[in-house]
Amino acid sequence: MQHVYSGKVREIYADGDDLLLVASDRVSVYDIVLPTPIPDKGKLLTQLSVWWFGQLADIVPNHLVSATDVPAEFEGRAVRCRRLEMVPFECIARGYLAGSGLKEYQATGAISGVVLPRGLVEGSRLPEPVFTPTTKVSEGHDAPATFEDVAAGVGLSTATRLRDLTLEVYRRGASRAAENGIIVADTKLEFGVSPDGELTLADEVLTSDSSRFWPAAEWEPGRPQHAYDKQFVRDWATGSGWDRNPPAPPIPAEVVEATRARYVAAYEKITGLPWRG
Ligand code: PZK
Numbered sequence: 238m239q240h241v242y243s244g245k246v247r248e249i250y251a252d253g254d255d256l257l258l259v260a261s262d263r264v265s266v267y268d269i270v271l272p273t274p275i276p277d278k279g280k281l282l283t284q285l286s287v288w289w290f291g292q293l294a295d296i297v298p299n300h301l302v303s304a305t306d307v308p309a310e311f312e313g314r315a316v317r318c319r320r321l322e323m324v325p326f327e328c329i330a331r332g333y334l335a336g337s338g339l340k341e342y343q344a345t346g347a348i349s350g351v352v353l354p355r356g357l358v359e360g361s362r363l364p365e366p367v368f369t370p371t372t373k374v375s376e377g378h379d380a381p382a383t384f385e386d387v388a389a390g391v392g393l394s395t396a397t398r399l400r401d402l403t404l405e406v407y408r409r410g411a412s413r414a415a416e417n418g419i420i421v422a423d424t425k426l427e428f429g430v431s432p433d434g435e436l437t438l439a440d441e442v443l444t445s446d447s448s449r450f451w452p453a454a455e456w457e458p459g460r461p462q463h464a465y466d467k468q469f470v471r472d473w474a475t476g477s478g479w480d481r482n483p484p485a486p487p488i489p490a491e492v493v494e495a496t497r498a499r500y501v502a503a504y505e506k507i508t509g510l511p512w513r514g
Contacts, residue, residue, distance in 0.1 A: 238308065245270050246279075246446065252317070255302055258283075258441070259315040264488075264496070266470050267481045273488035277514045279314035281500040286441040287316060288508045293409060297402050299438040300429065321429025321437055325373055326387050328399050330407030332366045333422035334359060335449055335462065341381060350383035360422075360458040366407050368400040369423075398436055399428060410443040417506040419465055420456055422449035445503055465503055469495045 238257070242249040246263040249256055260283045262274035287304045300318040307315040331338045331348065338348045339359050347353060349369040357363070370387050371379035388396035403426050411421040425447045427440035441447050450465035464471065473492045479485060488496075501512045 251320075254320060255317050256320050257307060257311065257315050257317055259311050260441070261314070264467065264470060266467060266474050266485075269481065269483050269485050271470070271485045271488055273493060275493060275496050275500065277497060277512075278500050280514060281504050281512065282441065282444040282446055283314045283316060285444050285504050285507065288510075289410065289442045289444075290438070292413070293406055293438065293442065296405050296409065297438045298431070298435055299442075300431075300440075318439065319431060319437070321431055321439055323427065323429040323439065324391060324395075324399065324436075326370045326382060326390065326399070327373060327379055328403040328426040328428060329369045329371060329423060330366050330403045330426075331369050331423040332363055332407065332411055333420065333449075333451075333462075334361045334363065335422050337381065338367075338369055338423065349381060350385065358459045360456065360460065360462045362458075366404050366411070368403055370399075395436065402426075402428070402436070402438070406438070406442070410448075414443075414450070414507055415453065417509075418453045419503060419506060420451040420453050420462075422451055422462070424448035443507075445500070450503060466499050467496065469499070 239251045240248065241251050245265050246261050248259045250259065260279035262276060262278045263270050264275050264278060287301065290299045290301045300321055302317040302319055304316050306317050334342055334357055341348045342353055342357060348367055351367045354364065368384060370382045372382045374380055384396060384400060387399060406426060407424050410424060414421045421443065424443055426438060426442065429437050429439045431437045445466040451462045452465050455463045469492050470488060473489065477486060504512050
């Protein structure tokens, strides 16, 4: 097996024609990876994503080959997937205002070319979910794109499919999560084209690393929302005196344990299954 790519918290290996996506227990805040792992995070997010692929299979085919046929050292935290020709846009759906969507709305009244009502604030629910793609930039952060940009890149019919699929996946995910006390504010999807030409859902889906999960009970538009998963890490980091430059200090044990409990809770609430790590 050949290592082909390292992300902040994940790795990709090639195994023959397949790829293995491997999730680590690393966690980042303010875009910086902390020196202390969150035990089982990689397994929890991998198993949540695998569960979602099953739930979404009637909407869109996916790249998953096997979640069990992986090397023993990666057991539970890797998926074997089909190698695709990746679409050069990140397909994002937003149902609430946060992050770069909030910034763009405040500057222009629109996101990705979609005009929104006046008077929305940080954390507001949008009248309906919006497709807000970005172009992948190898260095630094992704650049906002409009639907027209996507159409110019991949053609109008593929762009329309990408938008419709992204919004349908978001609606399905947000609705399931909301029934269980979790707001999915937004989610980032990646698609590719299979060797037989089919648009295929790739990467990880509807995890808290690829989405903003908020505790619904604490939702309060007008201020930054609490993150379902990393809020304890953020609160500790803010209070620790750390200047947000690397290297980050180690995470205290009680913050690690509370954070792990949130990843477990998100998995159990969303899937309805007990976590048996
Ligand atoms: C692919 N990424 C992003 C994912 C990382 C980075 N099925 C596929 N075929 C070809 N390429 C990719 C995929 C998928 N998924 C995904 N980059 C390439 C990514 C996981 C971990 F570090």
